[in-house]
């Protein structure tokens with residue numbers, strides 16, 4: 001069998017065999033529609049109820065506050081659109097420039113629907129700053145959505161700090177009869193590594209999904225704090241407290257809950273292991289491959305994320321070469337994106353096009369070993385060297401760091 | 416957008432058509448592209464070693480960030496290109512397409528310069544057994560760079576009459592957008608007015624030019640994608 005080293009766990013994870021096993025009975029045997037009253041229906045209903053309880057336990061919330069959806073994107077759409085359409089037109093949403101497209105494109109749609117959007121800049125490491133959030137808040141602000149961990153560069157946002165600030169501010173706003181600000185976080189990337197206690201985080205809405213935590217694809221969770229005004233964006237049979245109509249994906253829901261349970265069991269140990277591997281790889285790349293820059297925060301980053309810009313080369317070419325020797329990873333190059341735009345995340349850090357073009361992401365996971373990374377390091381330097389020799393470009397690291405320093409970091413407003 | 420099938424499409428190209436018709440989704444390289452990508456022909460590994468050449472050209476697509484450099488040698492008596500060497504900062508199909516182009520212009524004792532000037536992106540993609548829709552512009556980089564190298568040869572060898580004027584026409588005075596900017600945008604996959612505006616800002620502060628822009632978009636779409 002040809003070598004296959006998967007280093008793209010941030011794209012998706014393999015489903016844990018124990019998860020597959022837990023899902024198994026709900027395909028053909030216990031296939032009943034949870035809305036049906038007879039025994040088969042009740043079995044499905046109960047499976048969902050137990051899954052809901054399990055998920056609620058990890059989020060430190062009530063089971064009624066958990067809505068199962070069709071995935072991360074579905075949860076985000078429901079969270080953002082659902083909250084905004086429950087408000088009057090011209091309401092205000094604040095988000096950040098490095099969010100996933102599920103958030104940014106939803107924000108654009110809300111803008112077209114008559115709402116005002118502010119997009120916060122990030123610093124050179126990808127961090128959102130509290131002072132910018134403070135600046136962006138207006139009387140009409142009703143929702144803030146900031147991701148917990150970034151999918152491309154792995155930077156962890158200070159969600160707890162932002163959440164605490166919003167909670168305090170809401171008390172003052174209440175006295176002034178201003179609308180309460182709700183706080184959503186996209187925790188899809190964070191769910192496998194961080195503590196998701198919604199009360200510690202001070203969030204009102206939280207999104208996570210199965211496919212990033214060794215669970216099934218196509219199933220997600222939206223936590224909605226009790227009392228949050230939210231409307232359905234799908235009309236139908238009224239499942240999931242009328243917020244997500246459509247027959248429940250029973251095997252998927254069971255799979256997601258099982259997966260969440262499994263990653264939590266081993267979280268601390270696995271984090272320590274991954275951080276060691278991550279830091280080893282970062283150091284190796286930065287010292288063994290000339291003209292490389294680490295993207296994202298050196299410390300506040302996901303335990304499994306390595307993202308570097310390799311200057312003078314284009315990411316897709318390197319990706320194809322690595323694929324040829326059995327290594328699977330991803331790039332922020334424009335050449336691989338459907339829009340031919342380079343990664344908006346890398347650009348938001350202040351990098352010029354060329355550096356975004358050469359950004360490579362390696363994300364580690366349960367199956368990743370030191371041996372895999374050593375193999376990667378045996379291939380990466382010579383491949384980069386080869387591509388560089390055939391490249392007419394010669395950028396200096398200094399130029400990039402200067403560009404990052406000079407990058408304008410302003411709040412972008414869509415109104 | 417639907418791509419019209421021409422009879423000359425090879426089997427491999429038809430295979431590519433099996434991918435979703437939406438141009439955004441197609442993402443399969445033909446065997447020929449892969450072959451040239453992994454074994455690029457006439458690629459320059461050390462530009463500092465090239466001292467003996469008759470023409471040098473370089474082009475870049477700022478929207479995409481790709482850069483292409485081409486060196487040619489010419490048999491002056493026969494007016495043929497005898498060697499074409501190149502470097503690129505670009506993706507798999509940019510590498511594949513330029514490698515193929517370098518073969519096309521140098522095979523059979525070398526191509527006459529007048530013929531080389533006529534090479535169209537379609538000719539390269541055909542020889543490559545097709546490229547994914549949104550990768551067509553990569554092959555354009557190669558033929559543009561070749562043309563600019565030939566122009567440089569004309570200049571260096573004093574053939575003033577043969578110089579190709581890179582004629583640009585200003586379309587939108589306010590946004591300072593030329594017809595070649597629009598051409599570039601279409602090549603980069605902006606096939607609608609909205610998409611072109613997103614890239615170039617043409618007509619946004621100057622709506623009177625929009626009908627002309629639309630016409631140009633149609634023209635370039637036909638030129639490259641039909």
Ligand code: FES
Pocket residue numbers: 334335336479481504505506507508509550552553
């Ligand atoms: S060089 Fe950018 S897509 Fe081919």
